[in-house]
Amino acid sequence: MGRELTRKTATELAAAVTAGDVSAVEVAQAHLDQIAAVDDRVRAFLHVATGEALAQARAVDEKRARGESLGPLAGVPVAVKDLFATAGLPTTCGSKILSGWVPPYESTITARLRAADAVVLGKTNMDEFAMGSSTENSGYGPSHNPWDLDKVPGGSSGGSAAAVAAFEAPLSLGTDTGGSIRQPAAVCGIVGTKPTYGGSSRYGVVAFASSLDTPGPFGRNVRDTALLHQVMSGHDPMDATSINAPVPPVVEAAAHGDVSGMTIGVVSELAGDGYQSGVMSRFAEAVEVLQGLGAKVVEVSCPHFKYALPAYYLIAPSEVSSNLARFDGMRYGLRAGTGSAEEVMAATRAAGFGAEAKRRIMLGTYALSSGYYDAYYGKAQQVRTLIIRDFEAAFSQVDVLVSPATPTTAFDIGERADDPMAMYLADLCTIPSNLAGNAALSVPVGLAPENGLPVGLQVMAPPLADDRLYRVAAAVEAAFDSRRGHPLLDEAKGLGA
C-alpha cells in the first residue's frame, strides 16, 4: 500500500485525500518510509522533517474531518530545495557557512504551499548557494542520480530532482538561475519548469543572482508540475521584482496538449560540438513527434546565444559576490577564526564557502571593480539586451522554441568536479532563457541509446506565456508515454527493481 502511494501522481493523491479515500498521514508516512528505504543511497535530503510533516498531515486530516474544504495540494508531500527559508526548519543552502541556521521567517512560496495543504517532507541537497550543475558543490556531499547512483542528478537543484525521480516525493521545489531546474530534470528523467522571471516570489529564497533567480516546480509528469506551478506562483508585494499579473493558465494547458497549428522553432545555435549524439537523436525524434502532431517546425537563428554563457558568467558572479557578502560570521551561521572583525570575517568565509563559491565571489568582485566594470559587467548587460532581442525576433515568428535541455546525459560524479569550465557547459542551452526572463521547461523524451540515461527536451516561451510550455510538453509526454506503454521512470534501475 505504502509503495503504491508513492507511485501515485500528485494530482491523484490530492484527489484521494480530498475524497477521504486515504489519509494525509498515510500518504506522508508512505513517503517517509520511501525516504528511509532509499535516501542513504540517493542522498537527496539534507533534513527530513519527520515530526513536522506528520503534524502537518494530521492537521490536513483534521481539517477534512471538520468539513472544511481542502487546498489544491491536499496532503501532497513536497520536498523543498534547501535554498528556501522555512521557519523552524534548518536552512543551509548547501553551505557550511549556514550550518545550523534556522530561519525566524517563512518564504512566501512555502507559506503558499502550506496554505494549499501540502505537506513539506524536508529540505533537499543542492550545490552551495545554487551555484553548480551537479550538487558536487554542496558542503554536505553530492546527491546521486536514481537512474545510476554513480552519476550526478544535475544541479543546482539536484536533490529536489533526485527526490522526485526516486519516488521520495511526487513534487519538489527548486530554483533556476542558469538552468538549475531544467538540467537536473533532464538528467533525472522528470519534468522541471523555470517560470517567467518575476512569476514566482523570491521572498525567502536565498539570493544567488537576483536578476536571474526563478523558483520553480519539479514533478514526474507534466500535469503535476503544472499544478505545483499554479499554486506556488503569483504576485507578492514582499518581492518588488514580482510581476503583478495573473498566473498563466498552466493547469488548463497541461490538460490540453494539442500542438496542432503551433509553430515551433528549433534554435540552430543550440547544437553541434559538445552535444552528445544520443541527446541529439532523442531531440530530433521529439521534433518529429511534434511535427507529426500537427505543429509546424522551422529553424530559427539566435546569433547572440553564443555569448550567453560568458555574459551569464559575468552577471551571475557579480550579483552573487554582493549577495554573499552578508555571510561574515557576525549575525548568524558559522563564525571562525580569532582577532579583529575583519580577520574573523575573512576566516569565516574561507572556512564556510566551497571552491566554486570562492571562485564566483572573486570573479564577481573583479567584474564590478572600478576600471573593469564597463568591459565586463557593463558589456555583459549589453549582451543581455541583444539576447532579449534575439528571443523577441524569434518569437515574432514562432510560438515556442525548442532545444535539448542540456548537451549531455548525466555525467559521472567526480568527472567535472574540479573543472569549472567543463561544468559550466551543462548550462549552454538553459542560460539564454534566464538572461531574457523567459519561461522554459524540460520534459523527458526518452533515454540516450548509448547509456540508457534520460534526455530532456527544452521548450521555451515568451515571458508570461508559460502555458504554452505545458501545452507542448503535455503533447510530447502523451505521445512518448503511449509509445512506451509505461512511465519512463519505471525504467530507472539505479535503486534496484
Added chain:
Amino acid sequence: MITRDDIAHLARLSRLALSDEELDHLAPQLDQIISAVAQVQEVAAEGIPPTSHATGLANVFRDDEPRPCLTPEQALRGAPAVELQRFKVPRILVEEG
C-alpha cells in the same frame, strides 16, 4: 592575464582568507574563466542599452504603514555572540562611515 597577486588582492577585497594552496589552485582556474568570459567584449554593442531588469517594471512601492517585526529573541537567535541584547562582534579595526 590575471596573476596570482591579482587573485590574492581580489580575495582580500572579498574578505576571503585563502591559504596559499587555495590561491595556487584557484588562480589558474580564474585566469581561464576570465579569459573565457572576456569573449563578451567581441560583441559590437555600440548604442545598445544595458539590461539590468528584464521585467520592465517600474515604480513598485509599499505604503508607509508599520508591519510586525521580529522579537529581539528571534532576531538574536543563532547569533554567534550576544551581549546586552545586541550582536557582539570582534573589535573593528578600521573606522568606517
Added chain:
Amino acid sequence: MTVTYEEALTRYEPVFGLETHVELGTRTKMFCGCITTFGGEPNSQVCPVCLGLPGSLPVVNRTAIEYAIRIGLALNCSIASWCRFARKNYFYPDMPKNFQISQYDEPLCSDGYLEVSVAGEIVRVGIERVHLEEDTGKSLHVGGATGRIHGAEYSLVDYNRAGIPLVEIVTKPVPGTQALAPDVARSYVTELRDVLRSLGVSDVRMEEGSMRCDVNTSLSVRGSGVWGTRTETKNVNSLRSVERAVRSEISRQAEVLDAGGRVIQETRHFHEDSGETTSGRSKEEAQDYRYFPEPDLVPVAPSADWVSSIGASLPELPSARRTRLIASWSVTELEFDSMRNAGALDVVEATVAAGASSADARKWWMGELARRANEAGVEVSYLAITPAQVARVSALVSAGTLNDRLAREVLDGVLAGEGTPDEVVEKRGLAVVSDDSALLAAIDEAVAANPDVAEKVRSGKVAASGVIVGAVMKATRGKADAARVRELVLERLG
C-alpha cells in the same frame, strides 16, 4: 608655529562643501515596515529585511520618495524622470548586508541651489544632488578608553536604526566666500535645517543624529586659480561645530602648505572639546565600492503629475517667508536675521495675527521677553506665555489701561503662572489709575507739598510741571497715565 585664521586668509582662498545626511520622519523604514521611533530597546525594531537575513528582499517606501522629491523641489533641483537604486558594497558590522542600498550615478534630484543670508548679503550655495539611501545600525564600542573604536575590545551592534530612510544632500563646492567661509557654511546648515523643518520631512535634530554633516574643505593659493586637495571632516554635530570645523581646517591646511607640505586627501574627525580635527581614514586609496544597479528593486520613474502635485503642496519656504515678512514688517535683513536666530519668527507672526502691530509684537518679543528667555537659557518660544497673551498686553497698553512699566509687571505675572493678562491685572491691581478725581486728589497733595514749583507752573514755566507729575506717579506707584496727569496738572494750575 600655528597659523592664525586671519593670516591663512591672506595667502589662501578657502573652498568648502557640505554633505548632509537627514533621517526622514517616515513612520517606517526605507525598505521594510519596521517602525522608526527613536530610542527603542536594542534589536526590537528589526525584521528579516532590515536585518539582511538570507532570502529577504527590500521594497521601496513610497513616502520616502515623496519626501525626497519635496526636498529636491524646495532646493530648486531637477527631479529625475527615471532613476535606480544602486548597491554600495563594503564590509562593516553595522551594515547587515555588507552593502548599502543607495543611489550612485542616478540621483533622484540634482542641480539645485539654496540661498543663504550672511552678514546682510545673499550667497547662493549650489546643490549637486539629493538622493536616498538606508541608514546603518549603531555600534557600542566596548573596552577602549573613550568609547570610540580605537582600543576597543569588541563592539555591540543594534540594528534598530538600520534601514531608516536617509536623504543625502551634497552641495557643489562653494568658492569665493573668503573669510566668511565658516559663517556661510554655518548659515547653509541653519537654512537647510529650517527648510527641512518647514517641509515636515524630518525633525532635523543634530544632537540626536537625525541630521549629520560632513564638511569638505580645501585651500587654493590666492590668485593661482588652482583648487587644492580637499579633506572631509566628520563628527560635526552642531551648527557651531560646522563653523569651527571649517575655521580649524583652513588654519591647519594653511600651516601644512606654508611649511611646504602637501594636504593629504583624507577623512578627519572633529573634536568638540578642542575645536580641532585629527586624522582618520586615509582617502588616498579611495575605496572602490563596486557600485551596480540594485537588482532587487525596479527603477523609480516619478510621473510629472506626481512631481507637480508634490510641488503644489509645498509649504511657504523660509526664503519666501523671509521676503514676505521683511516687506510686511519693514525691517532690515539684519533685524530679520536676529529675530530668526532668536527663534522668534513664529511667535511674532502669531502675535501680529492675534491683533498686535508688528512693531509692538517685535518690541515685546525681542525686548522684554528675549531678555527673560536669555536669563532662563531658552528660546523665546519656550516661555510660558502665548502670542495671544502678548497681543492682549499690547492691546491693553494701546487702550491706556497699562503703561509700559505696568505691562512688564503683567508679563511677569503671566510667566509666573498667575493667569491671563486680564487676570493678572485684576489680581495685582495693576490697572492704570484712570479715575480723574483720584488723580486730582493726588495732584492737589503734590501741589500742596511743592508750592514753589506750583508757582512756577502758574507763571508759565510749563516744564516745571514734571516735578508735580513725578510726585503724582510716585504717589500712585506708577499706576497713573503720566500724560493724563500732566494734562490735569496744567489745567489745575491754569
